[in-house]
């Protein structure tokens with residue numbers, strides 16, 4: 001059986017490896033547009049920030065792990081340009097034709113440039129090849145402008161500011177980092193704005209280059225920079241699928257069922273290019289995140305290999321380090337909950353992140369959104385200089401399991417002074433939620 005995989009990122013290589021493990025007799029071929037497979041996109045901000053110099057640290061495995069050990073055929077620097085569903089064939093940029101019994105589309109997502117901006121004056125970061133090309137530019141630049149205040153923009157700004165760059169951030173929002181509510185983000189954003197020059201409520205008009213520097217024009221004025229980076233969002237790479245007549249879903253991602261099959265029974269899709277089930281709303285969503293992509297890839301590979309696996313859904317858990325803060329959100333917020341027919345209530349708690357007497361104790365900001373009828377947790381946001389990541393992941397697990405505020409209150413979490421106060425902020429929030437339930 002021929003299993004062709006388009007794209008050798010997280011989803012593609014997880015699928016290839018799983019299919020081979022389940023059924024070593026399958027011929028698996030990965031066709032990858034770039035020069036690398038299976039690497040840590042998520043590590044690129046730290047590579048660019050100078051935490052390490054050797055990009056090969058971002059490669060999860062040497063290529064031979066796949067080609068020799070796992071017996072997966074890998075074709076690099078070749079793009080699939082067309083899928084012919086009637087002949088069950090794909091055509092590539094190198095004019096090659098591959099026939100498939102099953103095809104996986106795992107083409108990831110692309111960075112979207114700010115409106116009206118094209119060309120190379122504004123750089124985006126998506127692939128490792130982008131990162132390698134950008135590294136010397138970042139190193140020689142002192143003043144870097146970042147457009148966009150989403151997760152990647154905030155992460156890049158803090159990482160590059162920590163490596164002594166002067167960062168200007170341009171955001172078209174009134175307050176930065178919209179995914180966090182103002183009460184949760186208050187201290188973080190105050191510190192962020194003391195370290196990064198922030199232009200809020202500002203739209204980019206143009207970027208031009210002269211005498212080796214960039215002139216950046218926005219609705220708020222003009223400034224010069226040595227480098228301009230854009231982090232204004234991504235879109236699923238679903239054009240190939242669309243051209244082949246496959247159904248698209250949320251945000252233009254390729255519509256898949258919970259076994260990763262598309263509207264064509266011989267074609268699967270997984271990762272950032274595909275839709276996935278949101279377990280809180282029980283509806284189709286698009287969650288372009290690393291863990292979800294890996295798992296979708298594994299499910300796809302297993303199903304092609306002949307061992308049924310079902311993707312049970314995700315909740316969009318996102319963690320990021322911004323300066324010294326552990327920041328995260330998961331599930332759905334109040335406005336989204338209302339749209340999906342819940343009766344949401346928010347509990348916000350600001351309390352110590354460690355025992356009061358313990359060195360390094362600081363404020364932990366926790367917000368839990370829950371359904372006031374059932375008590376079920378729906379979403380959470382956490383900001384804290386210490387012990388933020390474990391709290392967010394605990395809440396993610398609680399939301400994923402569908403438990404109530406009362407269940408959370410009685411959850412028997414471990415306690416020790418360095419890791420939290422005995423009445424931890426998440427337990428305080430749960431106790432308040434229990435009391436205020438409708």
Ligand SMILES: Cc1cc2nc3c(=O)[nH]c(=O)nc-3n(C[C@H](O)[C@H](O)[C@H](O)COP(=O)(O)OP(=O)(O)OC[C@H]3O[C@@H](n4cnc5c(N)ncnc54)[C@H](O)[C@@H]3O)c2cc1C
Nearest residue numbers: 007009010011033041042079080108271272288289290293
């Ligand atoms: C800078 C950065 C930081 C991130 N940080 C985090 C994080 O901290 N946490 C988190 O959860 N997620 C993070 N992500 C997102 C995460 O990396 C992605 O969700 C994940 O890599 C998606 O995996 P994928 O296999 O769907 O796509 P990718 O890993 O992007 O792989 C898709 C591959 O398909 C190839 N391709 C595309 N079109 C074709 C074609 N026509 N023919 C052949 N090959 C093709 C591409 O070259 C690419 O290699 C980050 C992403 C970036 C860019």
